[in-house]
Amino acid sequence: FAAHRARAETLLARLKAEGIGHHIAGKRVASDSGKTFTTTSPIDRSVLAEVARGDAADIDKAAQAAAKAFKSWRNLDPDKRRAILHKVADVIEAHADDIALLECVDTGQAHRFMAKAAVRGAENFRFFADRAPQARDGLSLPTKDHWNVTTRVPIGPVGVITPWNTPFMLSTWKIAPALAAGCTVVHKPAEWSPVTADLLPRLLAEAGVPEGVLNTVHGFGEDAGKALTQHPAIKAIGFVGESSTGSAIMAQGSATLKRVHFELGGKNPVIVFDDADLDRALDAAIFMIYSLNGERCTSSSRLLVQEGIAAEFSARIAERVRALKVGHPLDPSTEIGPLIHERHYSKVCSYFDIAREDGATIAAGGKPFAGPGGGFYVEPTLVTGATNAMRVAQEEIFGPYLTVVPFKDEQEAIAIANDVNYGLTGYVWTRDMERALRVADELEAGMIWLNSENVRHLPTPFGGMKSSGIGRDGGDYSFDFYMETKNICLAK
Ligand code: NAD
Numbered sequence: 001f002a003a004h005r006a007r008a009e010t011l012l013a014r015l016k017a018e019g020i021g022h023h024i025a026g027k028r029v030a031s032d033s034g035k036t037f038t039t040t041s042p043i044d045r046s047v048l049a050e051v052a053r054g055d056a057a058d059i060d061k062a063a064q065a066a067a068k069a070f071k072s073w074r075n076l077d078p079d080k081r082r083a084i085l086h087k088v089a090d091v092i093e094a095h096a097d098d099i100a101l102l103e104c105v106d107t108g109q110a111h112r113f114m115a116k117a118a119v120r121g122a123e124n125f126r127f128f129a130d131r132a133p134q135a136r137d138g139l140s141l142p143t144k145d146h147w148n149v150t151t152r153v154p155i156g157p158v159g160v161i162t163p164w165n166t167p168f169m170l171s172t173w174k175i176a177p178a179l180a181a182g183c184t185v186v187h188k189p190a191e192w193s194p195v196t197a198d199l200l201p202r203l204l205a206e207a208g209v210p211e212g213v214l215n216t217v218h219g220f221g222e223d224a225g226k227a228l229t230q231h232p233a234i235k236a237i238g239f240v241g242e243s244s245t246g247s248a249i250m251a252q253g254s255a256t257l258k259r260v261h262f263e264l265g266g267k268n269p270v271i272v273f274d275d276a277d278l279d280r281a282l283d284a285a286i287f288m289i290y291s292l293n294g295e296r297c298t299s300s301s302r303l304l305v306q307e308g309i310a311a312e313f314s315a316r317i318a319e320r321v322r323a324l325k326v327g328h329p330l331d332p333s334t335e336i337g338p339l340i341h342e343r344h345y346s347k348v349c350s351y352f353d354i355a356r357e358d359g360a361t362i363a364a365g366g367k368p369f370a371g372p373g374g375g376f377y378v379e380p381t382l383v384t385g386a387t388n389a390m391r392v393a394q395e396e397i398f399g400p401y402l403t404v405v406p407f408k409d410e411q412e413a414i415a416i417a418n419d420v421n422y423g424l425t426g427y428v429w430t431r432d433m434e435r436a437l438r439v440a441d442e443l444e445a446g447m448i449w450l451n452s453e454n455v456r457h458l459p460t461p462f463g464g465m466k467s468s469g470i471g472r473d474g475g476d477y478s479f480d481f482y483m484e485t486k487n488i489c490l491a492k
Helices: 002-018 056-075 078-094 096-107 111-134 167-181 195-206 221-230 243-252 278-294 307-323 342-357 410-418 433-442 475-482
Strands: 022-024 027-029 036-040 047-052 146-154 158-161 185-188 214-216 236-240 259-263 269-272 302-306 361-364 381-384 401-407 425-429 447-450 483-491
Touching (some): 022 056, 022 195, 056 146, 056 185, 056 214, 056 221, 096 167, 111 167, 111 475, 146 475, 158 167, 167 195, 167 236, 195 214, 236 243, 236 475, 269 410, 307 381, 342 401, 410 433, 425 433
Parallel strands (some): 158 185, 158 236, 269 302, 381 401, 425 447
Antiparallel strands (some): 022 027, 022 214, 036 047, 361 381
């Protein structure tokens, strides 16, 4: 803890002195307007840095820089692109410890999780780097009179808009495939967590990524974000964030016919049948909602438990929840840190009363927590006695907050699981594999884990149904979004 603190202090002193600027065409610049905003730490509300506040003029410069850099990046020998992106992964690995520390202070998420998230950022680059040489591959579809050859070409400069939860990992998850496909990027990071987004273009430059290939414009959604989605030079928007923001982006991008890819909110069920390995199910249920402060799109925020075991299973969960360690995010023993921002903290806290008013029971937690630094801490919370119609079972709370809803049988479990607007993930625990597969087939969600918690294998498709998203990321799915498919027909 002491070592983490000392290193973080050094990094923060540098950050405060330098401030956070945009990165456009290889240069770190202020906003044209000269405007800035202040970013603070959720641990103690201390000022971390003044951040350039971008608007349409800054977005225009960044989009022009991305357009200018596009042709040579697109035409670069893919083996060279592969080598450069591997170098990016090396550089990220070399800075992973600092990235993790900065991310903890910026977002409030516990070091034990953020250390892994920084390394995963490097993996994202390595994974897509290896696929760069095959990105343009297509099919041969001959007829008796013609040769047909399909190929893919990068779509052009693209916009990437990211949220504040695990900001470094998520940014790399969107930006790495875009660059591997041969696109150039304008990135608009979340205004509540701009710190590591300031680092990323510098790391890319250190690895030899040419200027203009990644441009970053900081600022708010309603000005910088909106301008990016409306810019005619930007051919597609990869967006991760709230469902309502996805709707706004779709409307904003309609005039320029933007291609969109949305990774949005969730209200994901973990379904536990009475024949499950209950010890493993318990560990997974705890991990999937109380890690990363519950500020995670794939978190299982609804626990559907079969009636016969509901009381005992809920009691065991409550006991574990009460034992979770809330504390300073840089302390290696901390499991839950402060929530990202005062507004989000107020939102999560409002669900303590909402649960009570709706007639549910707070079985554990249910209060703000007086943590070190006086920041936005809450007690990890478990709500029982809920029905699926209650707001705590329907709305994305996005905190360490789990709602238990009992069910009678398989059909009722499926009906409850699907009775929400969202459809990102589902988790099923049972020893009956036929039932597991039947339930998986019926669940309205893009990703299902059977007898396991969320483990990612990067070639597999990642994305949601219903209000949880449009499109899939991962493996070749990412390239399909960042590339146009073209058919070339030649008479025999
Ligand atoms: P948000 O939608 O408020 O903001 C996300 C980004 O969009 C920010 O950079 C913001 O500035 C920008 N933005 C806001 N309004 C905009 C507009 N009109 N035009 C263009 N850009 C705009 O989301 P958040 O609160 O930062 O993040 C939390 C949400 O993200 C949760 O709902 C969570 O489930 C979701 N999320 C989903 C996934 C997934 O993979 N499905 C992953 C992580 C987070």
